[in-house]
Amino acid sequence: MLEVVELSWRVGDIAIVDGVSLRLDRGEFLGVIGPNGAGKTSLFNLITGSRRASAGRVLLDGTDISGLATHRRAQLGLGRTFQASSVFGALSVRENVRLGVQAKLGGSFRLWRRAGSFREVTERADQHLATVGLSGRGDALAGTLAHGEKRKLEIALLLAGEPTVMLLDEPMAGVASEDVPDLVEVIRGLTRHTGAAVLMVEHHMDVILGLADRLAVMHHGSLLACDTPEAVMANPTVQEAYLGEAL
Numbered sequence: 152m153l154e155v156v157e158l159s160w161r162v163g164d165i166a167i168v169d170g171v172s173l174r175l176d177r178g179e180f181l182g183v184i185g186p187n188g189a190g191k192t193s194l195f196n197l198i199t200g201s202r203r204a205s206a207g208r209v210l211l212d213g214t215d216i217s218g219l220a221t222h223r224r225a226q227l228g229l230g231r232t233f234q235a236s237s238v239f240g241a242l243s244v245r246e247n248v249r250l251g252v253q254a255k256l257g258g259s260f261r262l263w264r265r266a267g268s269f270r271e272v273t274e275r276a277d278q279h280l281a282t283v284g285l286s287g288r289g290d291a292l293a294g295t296l297a298h299g300e301k302r303k304l305e306i307a308l309l310l311a312g313e314p315t316v317m318l319l320d321e322p323m324a325g326v327a328s329e330d331v332p333d334l335v336e337v338i339r340g341l342t343r344h345t346g347a348a349v350l351m352v353e354h355h356m357d358v359i360l361g362l363a364d365r366l367a368v369m370h371h372g373s374l375l376a377c378d379t380p381e382a383v384m385a386n387p388t389v390q391e392a393y394l395g396e397a398l
């Protein structure tokens with residue numbers, strides 16, 4: 152589904168991402184971990200196209216998308232969680248997701264021609280809100296949501312784009328610890344609800360160990376290991392990379 156081949160990003164003499172190769176299959180959940188500054192977010196940026204790789208390729212369903220702009224990659228099914236800034240605080244939660252659904256349906260969806268269109272968009276938006284557990288919050292202003300709820304809204308916006316591969320960059324960051332278990336269950340449901348593959352960077356080891364089918368470990372821009380969570384945790388090279396940090 153997603154294949155990354157020898158992907159590198161150099162800034163001057165420094166390889167921030169250094170020849171990373173990995174595969175992600177349909178319905179699979181791959182966690183990306185590594186110490187601070189290991190290159191995890193940079194790897195995401197190369198995959199989505201918000202940074203142009205110095206070398207290597209990104210393939211989506213066998214098609215080389217390396218040369219494509221971010222929005223083209225998104226249209227082809229590569230979705231990344233929206234940053235909070237892309238949520239319209241003055242609009243309702245449902246309106247935000249409706250905009251996402253309309254953006255996905257694009258020009259083929261002529262609201263002025265089809266009487267049922269408005270309802271169809273609303274139904275899809277409500278489906279996405281239900282998937283993330285925000286059904287009861289559709290009428291709330293997005294700006295009034297608690298942090299954990301905002302994260303759920305960002306995931307609903309991601310779902311509105313109907314991606315086949317979803318990239319989540321530290322979705323638990325800033326979320327109150329009592330809201331983490333709920334958000335973990337929403338994220339666990341993503342592969343089940345959509346059949347999509349998920350690639351997720353996360354610092355909370357307990358969270359990522361409970362979600363991931365496999366773990367990719369980055370260190371100084373390189374991929375140290377990519378294996379089942381059990382094998383990765385038992386890997387002496389990985390343990391060494393994390394020396395001094397809690398694994």
Ligand SMILES: Nc1ncnc2c1ncn2[C@@H]1O[C@H](COP(=O)(O)OP(=O)(O)OP(=O)(O)O)[C@@H](O)[C@H]1O
Pocket residue numbers: 162167185186187188189190191192193194
């Ligand atoms: N535009 C840039 N120019 C130069 N160096 C950069 C740039 N962006 C990131 N870096 C450096 O690349 C390294 C990797 O950064 P990156 O944010 O990808 O790591 P990370 O693993 O996501 O870190 P963290 O876990 O702290 O979020 C860091 O040393 C960072 O300072």
